Amino acid sequence: MHRGKGMKFVGDSRVLARESRKPMLPKDYSEYPGKTEAFWPNFLLKEWMIGAVFLVGFLCLTVAHPSPLERIADPTDTGYIPLPDWYFLFLYQLLKYSYASGPYTVIGAMVIPGLAFGGLLLAPFIDRGPERRASKRPLATGFMLLALAAITFLTWQSVVTHDWEAAKRQGQIVEQVEIDKSSEGYKIASENTCVSCHGDNLQGGAGAPPLTNTGLSAEEIAKIAKEGKGSMPGGIFKGDDEQLKKLSEFIAGLGKE
The missing domain is CATH 1.10.760.10 (Cytochrome c-like domain)
Incomplete structure (x- = not known):
């Protein structure tokens, strides 16, 4: 630099390698004015209101359709046929078939469900393509459709083949009557x-x-x-x-x- 000749600046154009490898993070929501709201009380109040609506609806449903009760469990009654909840009816129906019951109960209760759910768990590792459309992922789509079809069919079969009248009689609450066994x-x-x-x-x-x-x-x-x-x-x-x-x-x- 010489006196009277002005001042010159030289910049360093080098960029650190670690800076270039930083992930592209999205902007913070605070940079979008008018599109955010306070967690308390605005957002939390909305969550509570939605929860209250569902809770009231559920309570009204339980009052209008109370849970059916049966008589006290009798361990000596070998003729009683228990019925699982609706989300297990497909497994209940599966155990009725000859290849999954009797000496093959282990196959129906453990092997077949294990293979089915194991296949669903391995589906993300088997089909690792970037596509999101179902038509572009035939393997994953096929597994899911097969599972849904099997569950739907077995549940429907369990409902239509069950003897509901006999189930109502066997679980009916009856008044206890004292019986004179010496008569x-x-x-x-x-x-x-x-x-x-x-x-x-x-x-x-x-x-x-x-x-x-x-x-x-x-x-x-x-x-x-x-x-x-x-x-x-x-x-x-x-x-x-x-x-x-x-x-x-x-x-x-x-x-x-």
């Missing part, structure tokens, strides 16, 4: 294997309805005992007419005050 009517019922299907307290079981509070007359009960009804075949009662009369009067009186 002659109960002894006749025991001798004719009534308790083997209807339970020791005649509360029902093994697909058989309860014999308490039947609302039937003695004559109607005697006819059913001789001729059968529904899944109950005829000819089970082996006693004479006098015993049949005592049995039918005993059952008809169960639950009556």
Whole structure:
């Protein structure tokens, strides 16, 4: 630099390598005035309002359609058929098929579901293409459509093939009735294997309805005992007419005050 000749500046055009490798971060939301809002109370108040709407709707649904209750669980009732919740009905239906039940229960309960869910878990690693359109990702799309179709079909089959009337009877809440097991009517019922299907307290079981509070007359009960009804075949009662009369009067009186 010389006096009277002015001043000259020389800049360094070199750029550090680490600066050039910085990721391209998006701008902070504070740089967009008018498009942001305070978390408290604006945003949080909106979240609470939406949550309150869903909560009130859910409570109204539970009041209008209360959860169906069944009788107290009886571990001695081997005829009771439990039904899982709707989101497990497809597995429930799968265990009904011959290749997934009986000696092959492990296949239906563990192997097949394990392969299905394992395939879904591995799908992101198998199909790693950059495309987002379903038509451009045939492998992932095929796996998902196959899984949805199988779940939908098995759930539908479980619903239409289930005996809902029998399920309603087996889980029905019945009034507890004290039974005199020393009475002659109960002894006749025991001798004719009534308790083997209807339970020791005649509360029902093994697909058989309860014999308490039947609302039937003695004559109607005697006819059913001789001729059968529904899944109950005829000819089970082996006693004479006098015993049949005592049995039918005993059952008809169960639950009556």
